Amino acid sequence: MIAIIDYGMGNLRSVQKGLEKAGYAGFVTSDPEAVRSAPGVILPGVGAFADAMENLRRSGMIAPIMETVAAGKPFLGICLGFQLMFEASEEGGYFEGLGIFPGMVRRLPSGLKVPHMGWNELTLRRESAILAGIPSGAAYYFVHSYYVDPAEPDLVIATVDYGFDFCAVAGRGNVSGAQFHPEKSSDLGLRILQNFGKQVEGSC
Template sequence: MLIVIDYDAGNTANVLRALKKIGASAELSADSEKILSATGLILPGVGAYPAAMAELEKRGLITVIKEAVAKGTPLLGICLGMQILTEKGLEHEEARGLGFIPGVCRAIPTSKDKPVPHMGWNSLQVEQETPLTSDLEDQDVYFVHSYYTDVPEEYIDVTANYSIQIPAMIHKGRVFGAQFHPEKSGDIGLGILEKFVTLCQ
């Protein structure tokens, strides 16, 4: 059973709908026992980095998520859920992240022809192969974000060009992140979720 972590950070209904569409067994939960016994975890998120971390702390979920990852449970962070995989975020105020992947979440530089937020469809460039990246080269996926994960090159799997090379997918070990929304990215996004489900099995 996959657990979509419930910390009131939005977009869970779309993620659950997408998982149902691909035939995956999934449940929305903040229950520690369910999280620790899950075959895989999905950490969605829409909103601000400090608020997300504060809510995870309030619900006692930070320790539980770290325990699950430490024992090898695959984790996929989506959008804000990917950003908080890093060590810290600089959105509104400096906030400590989950620290699974070295790096800092920073504001996307603004430019005249690339307004922020980065919103809409953008094509992907695969930088290194992982179990989730096959067939993603030059495919379009849907982004909505104003911040990006500034992480070392070795953790960047896929990028998208938007004034800078935005890390679109990152990973370390069995912790993966997608800055875009797979659940809103049509068949390509569903394919990524299917690959993650297979990884969890």
């Protein structure tokens, strides 16, 4: 079963239900040992970056997350969970993230309506298992005020245009993440969760 990390800042049940609709079993857990033993892990999240990192520290989840990544197990970050995968965020100051990928989390530029909320189309930049079978132009549901700015361009899998192009999906190897909410993005969102489930199956 796929572990969905509960650190007090996520729409956990909707992710779990989305996985079930995609044909895969997921369980919500706040137990670091359960995360360590899971064949695949999802880090969801809504809210503030600094609070999320503090909750991960208090819950003892940082070590099992990094062990999951190092072990080559499939790992998926969603929305705030995606942002936490990077080195740091400028939300409310400067706060360090998990540092799985190099790059910063930055506020959407002035002049744009914040938060960015609603359906927007992806532009695929390269092939990836997490977006297998998904065409460029597919629409997904976004709700966020900050965006990921990867330090390495080859991390970018897909972008979205919201007054400017920014990274909507990033990944490398067993690790990937999406700024939008696949669990709230209809059939094409479920396809992403299905693709992730297939990655987990293939890694077992």
